[in-house]
Amino acid sequence: MNEIVPVVEMTDIAIGFPGVKALDGVNFRLFQGEVHALMGENGAGKSTLIKALTGVYTIDSGTITVLGEHKQFSTPAASQAAGISTVYQEVNLCPNLTVEENVLLGREPRRRGSIDWKGVRSRTREVLAELHLNHVDPGSLLSSHSIAVQQLIAIARSVEINAKVLILDEPTSSLDADEVNQLFRVIRDLRDRGVAILFVSHFLEQVYEISDRMTVLRNGKLVGEYLTRDLSRMGLISKMIGKEMEALAELDQAPARTRARTGSEVTPFVEARGLGRKGSVSNVDLSIYPGEVVGLAGLLGAGRTEIARLFFGADKADEGSIRVKGVSQRIRSPRAAIDKRIGFCSEDRKEEGLIGDLSVRDNLMLAMQASKGWARRIPRRVQDELVAEYIATLDIRPANPDALIRNLSGGNQQKVLLARWLITSPELLILDEPTRGIDIGAKTQIQKLVNKLATEGMSILFISSELEEVLRLSDRVAVIKDREMVAEIKNDDVSVEDVMTVIAGGTQ
Amino acid sequence: MKSLMKNRLAWPVIALAALLLLNQIFRPDFLSLRMQDGHLYGSIIDIMRNGAPTILIALGMTLVIATRGIDLSVGAVVAIAGAASCAYIAASPEPASPVTAAMAVLIAVLAGLLLGVWNGFLVSTVGVQPIIATLVLMTAGRGIAQLITGGQIVSVSNDHYKSIGAGYLFTLPVSILITAAVFVLAAVLTRRTALGILIEAVGINPVASRLAGLRSRNIIWIVYVFSAVCAAIAGLMISSNVTAADANNAGLYIEMDAILAVVIGGTSLAGGRYTLAGTVIGAFIIQTLTTTVYTLGIPPEVTLVFKALVVITVCLLQAPKARNLLRSLKAAPKPGTKEKVAI
Numbered sequence: 001m002n003e004i005v006p007v008v009e010m011t012d013i014a015i016g017f018p019g020v021k022a023l024d025g026v027n028f029r030l031f032q033g034e035v036h037a038l039m040g041e042n043g044a045g046k047s048t049l050i051k052a053l054t055g056v057y058t059i060d061s062g063t064i065t066v067l068g069e070h071k072q073f074s075t076p077a078a079s080q081a082a083g084i085s086t087v088y089q090e091v092n093l094c095p096n097l098t099v100e101e102n103v104l105l106g107r108e109p110r111r112r113g114s115i116d117w118k119g120v121r122s123r124t125r126e127v128l129a130e131l132h133l134n135h136v137d138p139g140s141l142l143s144s145h146s147i148a149v150q151q152l153i154a155i156a157r158s159v160e161i162n163a164k165v166l167i168l169d170e171p172t173s174s175l176d177a178d179e180v181n182q183l184f185r186v187i188r189d190l191r192d193r194g195v196a197i198l199f200v201s202h203f204l205e206q207v208y209e210i211s212d213r214m215t216v217l218r219n220g221k222l223v224g225e226y227l228t229r230d231l232s233r234m235g236l237i238s239k240m241i242g243k244e245m246e247a248l249a250e251l252d253q254a255p256a257r258t259r260a261r262t263g264s265e266v267t268p269f270v271e272a273r274g275l276g277r278k279g280s281v282s283n284v285d286l287s288i289y290p291g292e293v294v295g296l297a298g299l300l301g302a303g304r305t306e307i308a309r310l311f312f313g314a315d316k317a318d319e320g321s322i323r324v325k326g327v328s329q330r331i332r333s334p335r336a337a338i339d340k341r342i343g344f345c346s347e348d349r350k351e352e353g354l355i356g357d358l359s360v361r362d363n364l365m366l367a368m369q370a371s372k373g374w375a376r377r378i379p380r381r382v383q384d385e386l387v388a389e390y391i392a393t394l395d396i397r398p399a400n401p402d403a404l405i406r407n408l409s410g411g412n413q414q415k416v417l418l419a420r421w422l423i424t425s426p427e428l429l430i431l432d433e434p435t436r437g438i439d440i441g442a443k444t445q446i447q448k449l450v451n452k453l454a455t456e457g458m459s460i461l462f463i464s465s466e467l468e469e470v471l472r473l474s475d476r477v478a479v480i481k482d483r484e485m486v487a488e489i490k491n492d493d494v495s496v497e498d499v500m501t502v503i504a505g506g507t508q
Numbered sequence: 509m510k511s512l513m514k515n516r517l518a519w520p521v522i523a524l525a526a527l528l529l530l531n532q533i534f535r536p537d538f539l540s541l542r543m544q545d546g547h548l549y550g551s552i553i554d555i556m557r558n559g560a561p562t563i564l565i566a567l568g569m570t571l572v573i574a575t576r577g578i579d580l581s582v583g584a585v586v587a588i589a590g591a592a593s594c595a596y597i598a599a600s601p602e603p604a605s606p607v608t609a610a611m612a613v614l615i616a617v618l619a620g621l622l623l624g625v626w627n628g629f630l631v632s633t634v635g636v637q638p639i640i641a642t643l644v645l646m647t648a649g650r651g652i653a654q655l656i657t658g659g660q661i662v663s664v665s666n667d668h669y670k671s672i673g674a675g676y677l678f679t680l681p682v683s684i685l686i687t688a689a690v691f692v693l694a695a696v697l698t699r700r701t702a703l704g705i706l707i708e709a710v711g712i713n714p715v716a717s718r719l720a721g722l723r724s725r726n727i728i729w730i731v732y733v734f735s736a737v738c739a740a741i742a743g744l745m746i747s748s749n750v751t752a753a754d755a756n757n758a759g760l761y762i763e764m765d766a767i768l769a770v771v772i773g774g775t776s777l778a779g780g781r782y783t784l785a786g787t788v789i790g791a792f793i794i795q796t797l798t799t800t801v802y803t804l805g806i807p808p809e810v811t812l813v814f815k816a817l818v819v820i821t822v823c824l825l826q827a828p829k830a831r832n833l834l835r836s837l838k839a840a841p842k843p844g845t846k847e848k849v850a851i
Binding site: 312314333334335337338344346351352353354355356357358362366367369370371372373374375376377378420 | 700701702703705706708709712713715716717718719720721722723726727730780781
């Protein structure tokens with residue numbers, strides 16, 4: 001094994017941003033025919049390392065060799081020319097072009113100067129067949145396929161260029177179980193054909209299922225390189241967060257809360273009857289009581305986010321009614337919802353949450369400032385106090401209120417967005433996938449926080465793709481299937497399997 | 509020094525200083541000021557006075573651009589404001605009285621307010637793209653101004669009115685004082701209140717801003733009204749300076765100069781972070797360029813080319829890509845001292 005030259009070898013890599021050392025003396029090796037998982041918490045430097053390898057960032061020091069050859073990647077194009085291909089979480093193809101145009105974009109076979117469309121079609125069919133995608137019509141629009149298939153098509157493009165290295169950055173975060181299996185079959189195929197695959201994911205089980213080796217980073221430094229079969233899950237987690245096992249076990253047991261009382265004698269904070277919106281969701285009957293956590297369970301695309309948006313007025317409901325504290329209300333806009341003390345953390349942090357070019361302070365104060373109106377600026381002194389308080393309470397790092405929020409890691413951005421709402425002291429907080437794509441440490445912190453807020457009397461609508469998480473936190477679980485609410489389960493020792501059965505069967 | 513160079517205003521200030529220096533070399537009395545009849549005279553004063561309308565309009569344009577918008581109608585608003593005030597004075601029974609002049613100013617500002625409300629309505633409520641929405645008034649506005657003046661150049665003789673564009677107060681031209689006052693007002697309005705931050709939030713991420721409870725409609729309305737009022741005041745200055753309203757030529761192409769001033773000053777056309785001070789410097793650069801052309805005796809045929817070169821240079825100096833390239837060229841001989849990429 002030691003005789004083999006790695007496909008990619010990165011030695012002593014350092015990258016710094018103003019005020020942050022993103023990577024410091026990191027070594028990384030990638031061999032032919034292996035699936036190598038890059039592990040670490042958010043902000044550990046995984047993305048930075050990938051961006052160094054793909055030429056998005058220029059390294060400050062260190063060396064990169066590809067097949068023993070010294071390389072300097074100053075642009076993504078240089079990295080691609082060296083045979084390194086990347087498939088990102090968000091598919092970066094052109095949705096308005098066809099499958100074949102995407103697969104062969106820029107490298108179409110030509111005949112007498114013009115594109116040979118027959119050749120394009122047959123070449124695309126070949127590549128798709130290699131990936132068991134025979135059912136995909138090369139002439140169909142990319143946008144007509146699911147994200148999962150789009151991702152596989154992005155991989156098809158890498159296969160077509162004969163990439164030696166394939167980087168998959170969180171490829172499974174929006175796939176369901178079947179789609180993940182399909183993706184893994186393709187990954188194994190490529191591995192057996194000698195492609196070196198770098199795999200990044202927050203799903204530990206998937207990492208253990210697919211990877212042969214892993215490199216663990218923490219705080220921009222290398223922790224070590226391990227064979228997957230030699231490292232236990234607990235071992236990996238403690239290496240990632242650098243804490244002792246006992247502390248970890250304690251974190252895991254965190255939520256044990258007396259369930260909120262609900263019943264006819266208490267008025268629910270919010271009560272929806274037959275709530276719906278044409279073309280979106282329908283038939284939502286849901287009450288949330290003060291001090292209660294209600295979970296929304298359902299498959300991706302079942303309509304969970306759509307329901308959250310109706311409660312928050314981000315979309316206008318056109319069926320049914322909403323009562324807030326027993327009074328019938330129409331929630332026509334986010335602003336109207338905020339005035340009724342409702343807050344909403346969107347699942348799409350980047351597009352619907354962050355104001356990237358503004359500081360942590362401005363992002364944190366935004367909702368409160370918006371509800372006060374532009375004329376009444378919150379005095380700087382008050383801002384400083386609130387921001388300092390929430391940075392400390394939520395352990396936001398770096399603890400610098402003037403840092404631009406887009407330079408923070410995902411977990412810390414999420415905490416700032418949570419703080420944006422907490423500062424307005426809402427009575428109902430809607431959290432849509434608040435723990436997606438963030439590391440275990442931040443995840444546990446957020447789960448604990450949800451518990452604490454509910455204990456203090458806040459109503460919480462909690463949405464997550466992880467059923468375990470939903471069950472651990474919720475007093476009741478509403479099951480959403482095919483854009484309707486199909487069941488409501490009181491969470492008394494309900495197991496994941498029970499909920500799965502309801503989702504599968506759809507009967508109460 | 510390094511942190512000073514990272515300041516967004518560094519390059520515009522350097523460019524302006526270089527231009528002024530160039531003039532000083534060719535005309536040794538360029539930077540000198542002298543007192544005459546209690547008025548301050550000098551090339552710098554001339555530049556500021558001639559640039560005042562552009563600066564005013566560029567201030568309004570900055571806030572519009574910060575919200576991801578653009579206001580092409582400012583030139584037309586200049587014409588309408590001038591036409592309305594001059595037509596009022598010409599038609600009034602006492603065309604020389606101070607009350608008439610005051611009424612004329614009021615009418616012009618109200619006209620600006622109304623036109624701004626119209627633009628803001630189209631953009632924020634109807635949802636028309638800003639460039640199209642303001643294009644409507646840009647073309648229709650000249651027509652409105654013509655209707656008001658009856659297609660003639662309306663001359664007025666009212667000394668009070670004339671002093672807006674050509675008068676002096678505390679040794680300085682009134683137009684400079686008005687512009688300075690509007691600048692201070694805009695700076696205070698945006699930074700003392702939360703308006704500045706909310707404008708930037710809407711410009712950077714409108715979707716997230718809405719979900720944070722921001723009423724972006726009001727914000728957008730405010731910036732278009734402010735822009736049109738600035739243009740109306742500029743219209744007063746221009747018409748009072750020549751004591752006439754010219755519906756066809758007043759403020760012609762001034763929207764282009766204003767947009768250019770915003771960009772040179774360092775505010776991105778993509779919206780978001782903006783700098784009012786940068787805009788003022790940008791407008792100065794444009795105005796100084798015009799003066800430089802005369803100072804250097806550049807033949808009129810190549811004047812526009814010369815201007816374009818300077819503008820391109822300043823814009824390039826601000827572009828992160830070009831700056832990185834420049835830096836890597838500088839840093840190449842000694843790789844040990846490589847600077848970090850600015851984010």
